[in-house]
Amino acid sequence: MAWVDNRLADLTSQVTPVSSTLLWVPPVAFGTTVRRATHINDDREENYKINTWLQRQGIMFYKVTRDLELICPPSLEKYPFDDYKCSIELHGYGGVVFPLREPSKYYKAQPVQVDMTRVTSQFELTGLKLSSRVAPLNQHTAATEYTGCVIFGADCIYPANDCPLMKGCSEESDECYGCKHFVGTCSYMSDTDRCSNTSSGLSTLEVQLSFSRRRWSHVFRTFVPSVVIVGCSWMSFWLHPSDISARVKLCVTAILALITMAGNRMRHGVTAVRAQDVWLYGGVITVTLALFETVAVNSILRGNSLVLYFCKSRRAQVAPTPGPSTSWAEDEETEETSSSGPVANRIDFFSRILFPVGFTVFVVGFLLYYLG
Template sequence: LRFYINIAVLLLLLLLLLLYAEVKEGEILPPTIQKLMKGYNKYLRPFFDNGPVTVGMSLDIASIDTISEINMDYTATIFLRQRWTDERLVFEGNKSLSLDGRLVELLWVPDTFIVDSKKSFLHDITVENRLIRIFPNGTVLYALRITTTVACNMDLTKYPMDKQTCTLQLESWGYNINDVMFYWARGNDSVSGLDTLKLAQFTVEDHYTSVSEAVYETGNYPKLIFHFELKRSILYFILETYVPSSLLVVLSWVSFWISQSSVPARVCIGVTTVLTMTTLMMGARTSLPNANCFIKAIDVYLGICFSFIFGALIEYAVAHFCTLQHPDYKNALMVRQDHHHHHSVHHRLCCFLR
């Protein structure tokens, strides 16, 4: 009996503490907010019995930190702003109410998520970076600062002269199109910040928005898609790969002007250029280790350069072998070279005597 009495006392104390906490929380809220929150159920969406609630979206791209061809994704920091009307939050006055972001837990908000996100987080220094603002007509503005890593399927067959189109897709998790409708607040102008971005290897050529629906077994869900086209800057690859490989081809052709009897010189040039070209090709392939399952444009170019360099080495090997197999041709070649040498010396001597 004593045990049950103690349990009852503990439960009573716990109930009193909960009631006290609710009273204190109500005392913290301003009178206008207390009035709005009275009878408010955050688990029911606006216009619950009167059609879907429309949510307007806008984005501000603060930065695109990395674009990874290896992982097929990009990492961006965005400001996501959502705006909708909640008839339960109408109040008298002509000024909006800017609330602490932590009070968003008291309101209904859309369950928006980023479809192809691999990982995302909400910034929380020094407090959670979210804003909630209520207007007299019941319009609610909800803003977040998010850093997200989003998948982007890239076609690298034209690398490094390629263009990639990536997307950022926003979708409702639990509310279908009968409950919530998404729309871009200002059409293509709903996304800003791209004009001021400075990327290492890319430039943003074009961007546009679209509205779609995601079809699943559980129903059709609203979806907004932001498309942006990235063009790779080729200057780095010209200086790093194309110019060195072209110069190596020219260097391998220098051996054609060296005497056939100068075996060490011609072999040294041929072997050195082949090894250097091999190193250059390996460096180009290791920069994209996961993309080596298909042929890229840079692979074709380096392969052609390697063929020219290797062909120059094989040409001398064949010519030298044929000379060894035909001594008469070798002697005739040596006589021709000696005659050319004596003729050159005689010509220079005559010029000197004049």
């Protein structure tokens, strides 16, 4: 960071190193995401290491190194399709600014370097934004909303998916060195002149990290097995309606499997309704409807449905009065069984079409909502 002290102007004709213990340092404070800031002590460095420099105009440059512990809890409503951003802010007061500049052939240092070989997480680092800005202290809006005074900005893309696989590699190879000092593909902007009238305000240095969850493991562990389980439950529509035992066992087994997959969330104490929960319980509802269809078809086959009861009552109005013989009752039972069979088969036929179509509509709507 840097600041101007007019009292120190013209004391030197060039950049002069000065011990920081001899000069004042303006106050700085980290943002709310920084949980702890620890000073880094390197025993290999000498105690009189210089970290302050003075220019002829009275401009002071001060370099500090801190180890930060951050807390950036992601939102789980879209898990496992969630992407989130974590911002690190450093605020300076009393005329402090954070001078950054674009790399060039004379100045090759990048603003942010990341050791991608040490990134081992369910998330992958996909981008980084860097912003150094100044806002007046009387500005009623947040500094992030004040766009007229951005000293420096950088927007980097991090397509480095293979670097985490190179953990512990030697920097002797160019590929390993590039992963340990990865900077991405960056675009820069600078507008220092527009911030000259706010040099005594609130300065902010912000680093925003963009993360995307690694999804392929969830696809093969959750979504593909659940689709297979739901699809297997539709095999009950191809069995004969009288095979009630086999059809019920097939549907109940599928329901229990999906409930078991959905119940694993309780191990981690998750209380939010996630996208994965919506998916699994959507499959549970689909299989439950298939179980109800099995019960309804078997009920129709046995002549216990309301439709057949209504038809039976209509036929009873025109039926002849039965005699003492019981042969007419046996013929009526045979007639009811033969008439309910086609109805049950017709319901199974339409279920073979409607259930896959309905589940496909659910899948499309789910993907459009959570990935759109």
